[in-house]
Amino acid sequence: MQRGDRELPAGRSEDTRRTRPSANKPTMSRRVPFAHQVANDLRDRIIRGDLPPGGRIVERALCEMLAVSRTPLREALKLLEVEGLVELSQNKGARIMSFTPEEASNLFEVIAGLESLAAEIAATRIEAADLDRLDDMHARMLVHYRLQEKDPYFELNSTIHDTIVRLSGNPILIATHSNLMLRARRGRYMAIIDPLRWEESVNEHEALMAALHARDAEAARRVWKRHLLRTGETVCVVLMEAGGSQVAAADDMAT
Structure with missing residues (x-):
C-alpha cells in the first residue's frame, strides 16, 4: 500500500473512491468511466505540450497533478498506449511517445x-x-x-x-x-x-x-x-x- 493510501471498505474498489477535487481542477463526470476521464485529461495535456514528448511518466507526480489514485491512472495510461500517445515498458517504465x-x-x-x-x-x-x-x-x-x-x-x-x-x-x-x-x-x-x-x-x-x-x-x-x-x-x-x-x-x- 502506497503512503497516503487508505484501506477501502469491503466491496468498494479503488476506482470508485472519491477524491476531493482541487479548486483549479474540473469535477470529473460520473457519466464517463473514471479511467476514461483520466485518459481524456492526460490526452489534452499531451496535445497541449504540458507533458512533453519523450518525458518519463512519474506515477506519483501525475496522481498528485490529477488528484487520482494509481489504479485509474494506470488504466488510463493503457488506453493512451493503444492510441500511440504513451509507451509502457516493464524495464524502462512509461514515457510520453516522441513526435518527430x-x-x-x-x-x-x-x-x-x-x-x-x-x-x-x-x-x-x-x-x-x-x-x-x-x-x-x-x-x-x-x-x-x-x-x-x-x-x-x-x-x-x-x-x-x-x-x-x-x-x-x-x-x-x-x-x-x-x-x-x-x-x-x-x-x-x-x-x-x-x-x-x-x-x-x-x-x-x-x-x-x-x-x-x-x-x-x-x-x-x-x-x-x-x-x-x-x-x-x-x-x-x-x-x-x-x-x-x-x-x-x-x-x-x-x-
Missing part, C-alpha cells in the same frame, strides 16, 4: 488527402442545416482568434475539421481519419504557435467556407489540401526548432 518531424510529415500528408477528399464530397452533399452549423462554429472560432484565445480556438477548429470529415458520409474515411488524429491532433495544436501561420490558417478556413457555400467541390478540395499540407509543414518546423527544449522539458518532468 518525419512522423508529422507522413501523418499530415495522409490526413491532407483524407480531409481534402472529405471536403470535396461534403461540398456536393452538404445540407443547409449543416452549413448553418458550420457557419456558426466558424464565426465563434474567429472571435477566439481575434482574442488570441488558443485553447477554445483549437477546440472549435478541431470540431470543424471533424465535422467536414463526418459530412463525407464515408465510414471508412471517417474511421481512418479518427485513428490518425489520435497522433496528429497535438501536431495541429503546435501549428497555431506561429502567429503568421495562425493568420494564414484562418484565411484558409474562410476560403473553405466560401467554397462550401458555392458548392464548389474542386475549390473545397484544393483549399483544404493546401491547408493541411501547410499545417504539416509548420508542425515539422516547430518540432525541429523545439527539439532541444523538448529534451530539456522531458528531463525536468522526470525529476
Whole structure:
C-alpha cells in the first residue's frame, strides 16, 4: 500500500473512491468511466505540450497533478498506449511517445488527402442545416482568434475539421481519419504557435467556407489540401526548432 493510501471498505474498489477535487481542477463526470476521464485529461495535456514528448511518466507526480489514485491512472495510461500517445515498458517504465518531424510529415500528408477528399464530397452533399452549423462554429472560432484565445480556438477548429470529415458520409474515411488524429491532433495544436501561420490558417478556413457555400467541390478540395499540407509543414518546423527544449522539458518532468 502506497503512503497516503487508505484501506477501502469491503466491496468498494479503488476506482470508485472519491477524491476531493482541487479548486483549479474540473469535477470529473460520473457519466464517463473514471479511467476514461483520466485518459481524456492526460490526452489534452499531451496535445497541449504540458507533458512533453519523450518525458518519463512519474506515477506519483501525475496522481498528485490529477488528484487520482494509481489504479485509474494506470488504466488510463493503457488506453493512451493503444492510441500511440504513451509507451509502457516493464524495464524502462512509461514515457510520453516522441513526435518527430518525419512522423508529422507522413501523418499530415495522409490526413491532407483524407480531409481534402472529405471536403470535396461534403461540398456536393452538404445540407443547409449543416452549413448553418458550420457557419456558426466558424464565426465563434474567429472571435477566439481575434482574442488570441488558443485553447477554445483549437477546440472549435478541431470540431470543424471533424465535422467536414463526418459530412463525407464515408465510414471508412471517417474511421481512418479518427485513428490518425489520435497522433496528429497535438501536431495541429503546435501549428497555431506561429502567429503568421495562425493568420494564414484562418484565411484558409474562410476560403473553405466560401467554397462550401458555392458548392464548389474542386475549390473545397484544393483549399483544404493546401491547408493541411501547410499545417504539416509548420508542425515539422516547430518540432525541429523545439527539439532541444523538448529534451530539456522531458528531463525536468522526470525529476
